[in-house]
Amino acid sequence: MQHQTEPATGGCICGGVRYAVARRDKLRQVVACHCEQCRRFSGHYVAASGTRHRYFSLLNDETLQWYTYMPDVYQGFCGRCGCSLFFDYPQQERISILAGTLDDSSALHEVVHIYTREAGCYYHLPPDVEQVEDGAFSLPCPA
Ligand SMILES: [Zn+2]
Numbered sequence: 403m404q405h406q407t408e409p410a411t412g413g414c415i416c417g418g419v420r421y422a423v424a425r426r427d428k429l430r431q432v433v434a435c436h437c438e439q440c441r442r443f444s445g446h447y448v449a450a451s452g453t454r455h456r457y458f459s460l461l462n463d464e465t466l467q468w469y470t471y472m473p474d475v476y477q478g479f480c481g482r483c484g485c486s487l488f489f490d491y492p493q494q495e496r497i498s499i500l501a502g503t504l505d506d507s508s509a510l511h512e513v514v515h516i517y518t519r520e521a522g523c524y525y526h527l528p529p530d531v532e533q534v535e536d537g538a539f540s541l542p543c544p545a
């Protein structure tokens with residue numbers, strides 16, 4: 403496990419998208435979202451960390467594409483290998499990072515599952531993690 407003051411890095415399968423977060427302790431803990439959009443974006447449900455824009459940088463955005471379906475939310479994915487990577491919220495100065503794209507997620511754990519009323523029918527929610535039926539939960543990114 404790397405030291406908490408070192409950068410966290412991650413990217414897609416093909417390497418066309420690579421990113422860094424300036425310090426590992428600027429990553430938010432993981433929120434799992436079961437809303438319909440997250441299920442479709444990820445093919446299952448989204449487990450996302452995140453950080454403030456000021457700690458985030460793209461090391462390679464060669465194949466990065468953005469799609470938006472609602473105001474102020476942009477989904478970032480790799481146009482070559484198909485990886486789902488980000489939800490960007492430009493007005494909120496934060497970006498969600500799909501935890502599975504981090505090179506090392508050893509300091510992170512799931513703290514809540516949200517939009518559980520929209521969860522898929524084929525899997526079980528973990529009983530030992532907080533569950534919220536809708537989006538009424540907020541976990542700020544570290545300042
Ligand atoms: Zn890729």
Ligand SMILES: [Zn+2]
Pocket residue numbers: 435436437438439440441448517
């Ligand atoms: Zn969602």
